[in-house]
Amino acid sequence: MDASQADAYLSRIGAVRPAVTDAAALRELQLRHLLAVPFENLSIHLGEEIGLSEEALLAKVVGARRGGFCYELNGLFGALLKQLGYPVSLLAGRVFAEGGVPGPPFDHLALRVEASGPWLVDVGFGRFTHHPLRLDSREDQPDPSGGVFRIVDAPGGDLDVLKDGEPEYRLEQRPRELVDFEPTCWWQSTSPASHFTRSPVCSLLTPTGRITLSGASFITTGSGGRQERDVPRDELLTVYRESFGVVLDRLPQVPGESH
Template identity: 30%
Template structure:
């Protein structure tokens, strides 16, 4: 694992020092270069939380990853630069699922003169790291906010147009056991959204693009484009041209993707 190889992967050519400007720039370069994707889960290829495995997958093989890989790699890189990083057992949709959700998301806190939230693993979450201050903030074309919900818990509210609506985190909850358990469960349980749905997402300057099964969506501040992917070839072409992923084995997912589309939407021709 070499820091320069990671920086080359994300196209970052700026200074290497632990300050706010570098933190924001590295986070943005990661978010706008590396796609969020769960295709290994779809392919039933085991995914671990080991940082070396994430480095090999994302840097060496030029893949993307989900939160445990994306934030695991980002956290490692930030520490290599000299930042102090906390890894928290976050909880997506804890407002609905309760504390059973704790560990289903890895969240990073970076300590500078004040704590900063860093999270490149929420799909359509943060483009840049932000100071850990409660209130509304702009996140590219999205409008998000942080809320203190008591008991040390804070809640990230995504833009209403985004995917996952919320995740919670608590600086006193950094349980590795919970993170490990959730990582295993989310890639094997039949009701896991990651088992049920193929998802690829990426930030571009001023725009977020995603492909959830057959449905491609592009969101900007004033526009929304939705297209229906109509064939396995078109799906593979979108993976490569829109998300920078060359993954020949993903063509085997097409029948499963189509079957899931019919379950969710009723008619395969109606996204």
Template identity: 35%
Template sequence: MDIQAYFDRIGFSGTARPDLETLTALHRGHLRAIPYENLDVQLGRPMSLDPLDAFDKLVTRRRGGWCYEMNGLLGAVLQDIGFSVTRMSGSVSRDERGDRPLGNHLVLRVELDRPYIADVGFGDGILEPFPLAIGAHRCEGYDFRLEDLDSEWLRFHNHANGGAPYFDFTLAPASPEQLSATCRWLSTSPDSIFVQTALAFRHTPDGIVSLLGRAHRRIRPDGKQTILLNSAEEFVAVLERDFDLDAPEAAALWPAICAKHEELFGAEARS
């Protein structure tokens, strides 16, 4: 893996050391440069858990990715630098969906003077790594919270204007078999939100931009504004302008996005 190419991709120009300063700079740079997106799932392309495949896609081809790719790549880079990294299994919407979401999120634990959580794969989540400490965590004006649910599970609460409101995770190392099975389900099942519609998120200097189907949203600590896109051309233009994604083939997704939008998001996507 060409670490310098990754540094160039995210605009990191410092000296990489296994310390909090480097971890924070890489985390912020990654989220500012590389969007979260699921266009390959939408287009029916095979998905991979291999960090080298993520490097080719996110760095060489300058695309974005979802949690397995975003955190998979960051975790591999951190290990190459000399960080101690544990990949942990997360579960988005575990209360609502039972066991089906187990392993639908990949989370990184990084050992420094104390454990930190690094997560560049939660879309509109936290911009910086945060200590593995129960309680409130504030970053860039957004308020987050880590809750101890029981002897096994912790819950990360997203900020008030976020998309997914929370994910649960355990501190045990993730099972590669579980991650692989859930990745396969998420990328192929008609019941998966990633199969049902297009999603994209990107952190910017003045907030967060997102796409939920037709809904183009600008999110700030004090609120959010939503505009409904009205054409395939507008959809492709927003992908390029706001997410730095050159993906003209995504225009073919537009009819299905429109057909599914109200069912998935309803009034919530217009607020």
């Protein structure tokens, strides 16, 4: 990623190039990313190929003003942070399923970023932290999201990320390359066993809460609680455009849906 591409990316998330690559700037960059770039799996349901090259990710997230899932969002955000001068490592995660069982290796991609200490940065996990978490702390870390997070040591030198006492995912500490995630990215985007192939979803943090379009259900959460409504099929493209800034020329396909 060169400087002009980084500037275009910063413009996409409504941020400016930080004068100092410190923890405060990192916190601001993560929050602005979460408020601007949706977590979405629409490519899977549009029949679009998901590429993890930097060029493909820039074209999608910056050029087409789309979102993506963890491999895309954290992969590209990590490249931006590196261009800005932060030391960045890609970490492989295993998302915990119900019952507290961690998923397969490379189930998730998160970032370790150095800024006067190591930070966990994650803009690709949907509803998660607003701010980075200290990776070297084992104390509770309250977050503006309303959750209380904690990093705990796990077997084999891994780290577990807990939210309100419940495990979210397990992180390896060995640095990886983006190409290492390609096989699992392909599986997540093609296998009937992957939850990403079951239904289209698009979710975005807002200043007051979160909005999510899951299939045809539009969900709003905030200070007023949770509201949900069904969106008529002929209005879905408008909701994608006006609520998430995602402009599509056709609707994502819902598995098993007749047309």
